[in-house]
Amino acid sequence: MSSFQIFTPKEITSLRHAGKILAECLELMGSLVAPGITTKELDRAAEEFIRKHDGATPAFMGYHGYPATLCTSVNEQCVHGLPGDRVLEEGDIISTDCGVLYNDLFTDACRTYGVGNISKDAKHLLTVTEQALKDAVGVIKAGTKVGDISATVQGTVEGAGLSIVSALTGHGLGKTLHQFPDVPNYGEKGTGPKLPANTIIAVEPIVCTGKDGIKEADDNWTITTKDGSLSAHFEHTLLVLENGVEIIA
Numbered sequence: 001m002s003s004f005q006i007f008t009p010k011e012i013t014s015l016r017h018a019g020k021i022l023a024e025c026l027e028l029m030g031s032l033v034a035p036g037i038t039t040k041e042l043d044r045a046a047e048e049f050i051r052k053h054d055g056a057t058p059a060f061m062g063y064h065g066y067p068a069t070l071c072t073s074v075n076e077q078c079v080h081g082l083p084g085d086r087v088l089e090e091g092d093i094i095s096t097d098c099g100v101l102y103n104d105l106f107t108d109a110c111r112t113y114g115v116g117n118i119s120k121d122a123k124h125l126l127t128v129t130e131q132a133l134k135d136a137v138g139v140i141k142a143g144t145k146v147g148d149i150s151a152t153v154q155g156t157v158e159g160a161g162l163s164i165v166s167a168l169t170g171h172g173l174g175k176t177l178h179q180f181p182d183v184p185n186y187g188e189k190g191t192g193p194k195l196p197a198n199t200i201i202a203v204e205p206i207v208c209t210g211k212d213g214i215k216e217a218d219d220n221w222t223i224t225t226k227d228g229s230l231s232a233h234f235e236h237t238l239l240v241l242e243n244g245v246e247i248i249a
């Protein structure tokens, strides 16, 4: 479909419920991230947390055959890191990307955390990527064009001397995990589709300290920076309102 999905008040109530579970799950991940824990342990904790809520299930599991609840992307891994036996070490950064499915509706969000003490460069990367998402949220309301979001993310990231990972984009979602429109992290203000009220989009800057460019790992899921530089990812599921925006997760 190449048109916006508009959600009913009832659907929005369900999305809010899913989003609350998802936001709490990501907070839990933040509290568990520490030297010594494995990415598989994080994944188990996330799955258990989500399933504890009646009717809620992990939204990524089974998606194109994806076998886990979380994507855990460490250091040079940008997105879709497969949870496994990797042990987190002091100084690593890890993004925990997760979705909750509830009443057939999808939410999707991500936070990147430092493991113990992290380098100045890593801190800068996390701060700027999170700020880029905040800045983008700040320009969204009914009537905003997708290019306004893209240009805002790009301005913050490049203004801070970092690079957009341009192959990876945000997206519409709700009825499915990915639907119209794509929300690129670079672009021109005033271009692209115009957001209506009561649609749902995921905005997700994926940023790296080196040069733009990706490659796929041998597991056929994990995507890393081509140059091995550090990458961070923050994502919100957002409800577009007449006069602003609501963070669903």
Ligand code: MF3
Pocket (backbone or CB within 6 Å): 060, 061, 063, 064, 066, 071, 079, 080, 097, 098, 108, 109
């Ligand atoms: N947040 C991820 C994205 O928007 C969702 C990954 S689904 C998975 O691409 F199945 F690939 F894990």
Ligand code: CO
Pocket (backbone or CB within 6 Å): 108, 109, 170, 171, 202, 204, 235
């Ligand atoms: Co997403």
